[in-house]
Amino acid sequence: MRMRYLSKSIVSVKSLISRKTYFSTMSINLKSPVFAGNPIRSKTPKPTDPFSPTSAFQTLKVLLSGQTHIQEPSSPKFKVLPFRKGRPLAGSTGDLVKKWHLGWLSFGDFKGVMEGSELKLSDDLLVYLGCESKEQKEDDSVVYWAIDVSESISLVEKLGNRQFCFVELRTLMVATDWADDSAMGELAIAGHARSLLEWHNTSRFCGSCGQMLVPTEAGRRKQCINDSCKKRIYPRVDPVVIMLVIDKENDCVLLSKQARFVPRMWSCLAGFLEPGECLEEAVRRETWEETGIEVGEVVYHSSQPWPVGPSSMPCQLMIGFFAYATSFEINVDKSELEDAKWHSREEVKKALTFAEYEKAQKTSSNKVDQMCKGVEKSQNLGSDFNVESGELAAMFVPGPFAIAHHLISSWAHQVSTRGIETQKKGVLSRL
Numbered sequence: 001m002r003m004r005y006l007s008k009s010i011v012s013v014k015s016l017i018s019r020k021t022y023f024s025t026m027s028i029n030l031k032s033p034v035f036a037g038n039p040i041r042s043k044t045p046k047p048t049d050p051f052s053p054t055s056a057f058q059t060l061k062v063l064l065s066g067q068t069h070i071q072e073p074s075s076p077k078f079k080v081l082p083f084r085k086g087r088p089l090a091g092s093t094g095d096l097v098k099k100w101h102l103g104w105l106s107f108g109d110f111k112g113v114m115e116g117s118e119l120k121l122s123d124d125l126l127v128y129l130g131c132e133s134k135e136q137k138e139d140d141s142v143v144y145w146a147i148d149v150s151e152s153i154s155l156v157e158k159l160g161n162r163q164f165c166f167v168e169l170r171t172l173m174v175a176t177d178w179a180d181d182s183a184m185g186e187l188a189i190a191g192h193a194r195s196l197l198e199w200h201n202t203s204r205f206c207g208s209c210g211q212m213l214v215p216t217e218a219g220r221r222k223q224c225i226n227d228s229c230k231k232r233i234y235p236r237v238d239p240v241v242i243m244l245v246i247d248k249e250n251d252c253v254l255l256s257k258q259a260r261f262v263p264r265m266w267s268c269l270a271g272f273l274e275p276g277e278c279l280e281e282a283v284r285r286e287t288w289e290e291t292g293i294e295v296g297e298v299v300y301h302s303s304q305p306w307p308v309g310p311s312s313m314p315c316q317l318m319i320g321f322f323a324y325a326t327s328f329e330i331n332v333d334k335s336e337l338e339d340a341k342w343h344s345r346e347e348v349k350k351a352l353t354f355a356e357y358e359k360a361q362k363t364s365s366n367k368v369d370q371m372c373k374g375v376e377k378s379q380n381l382g383s384d385f386n387v388e389s390g391e392l393a394a395m396f397v398p399g400p401f402a403i404a405h406h407l408i409s410s411w412a413h414q415v416s417t418r419g420i421e422t423q424k425k426g427v428l429s430r431l
């Protein structure tokens, strides 16, 4: 039931048939969920390693001490990713096929653009993101940092003049080709960095004594400056249960619509976990509160970090389930949902077929390209998600960047329980 890994057989099938046929006939299997699989933080290096948070932070301090002429360290190399109001710096390449990439700056370049800006470069501004260490060639090891430059207008302008642009993470998410491992890796890095920086922005004071919090461990933690308190706090993660409610008997699923969704988009139910509640209880409570449906069996499917929510929740963790209904009459809580309905497997398959995710991805990458060239300023996402084809689709579901898509498509493409039961009966009757 878990999200399957992209197998070789699927790749070969994909190359044999057109992408359109591919999307309409099978589910899209990702190597790892979007925003997971971050290539620079799979393992935290030991404190003694030159590219560990502790060691890299010491090097950073020396670089910023002002006693020596500041140059980029020979090993490990430092790269810095600037953010503005939760948006990473990004660039774009390619002629026919546009591809976005993160706007990493070498430490030297970054130091150069910082000069004369309102922002004073200090060691508590940079946040450690991770490292890429090459065991054979230590000289090629790279430590990655992020910095929030929102406070400096001149710096934002200077960086923007370099064919780069601060792009909304949601736009990059839609613009990412999910078959491109390196683009998916960059998206995961940007998501992690945004989470950390937003957490730093919204966690400025100690919840116990009200004194200031300062970053520690190269920005991976924070600590209260009050000597009699010294409370440590950790980056915030908000767990959310997301469930596809299934009616096994009638072979259909419950999808809902919210006022904030784009027109005709239907998705899974979801809700925040409450203190003292296990995941299964949260699935049952949320389903009951929002739709009046009772849930029995709850089966884990997969999870996904979701760093594109509001800045007050820098990173949600979406935990996905199949939830099997035991009652079927819908009673929608209108304060939570616009509507909720049972949809047959055929309807859901049709919704998956109609949605042109690839087209939305290309439109979005072109938009990023135009923004980097200064042609387009607008970051309105409405058109990116309005992905139905020429034939007006009655409904569509979120794209492959969202766990809801994978819950819905893996159910739609599995053999129906009713089908299995019919087959079993057929076998029995022949015996």
Ligand SMILES: [Zn+2]
Residues within 6 Å of the ligand: 206, 207, 208, 209, 210, 211, 224, 225, 226, 229, 230, 231
């Ligand atoms: Zn305190």
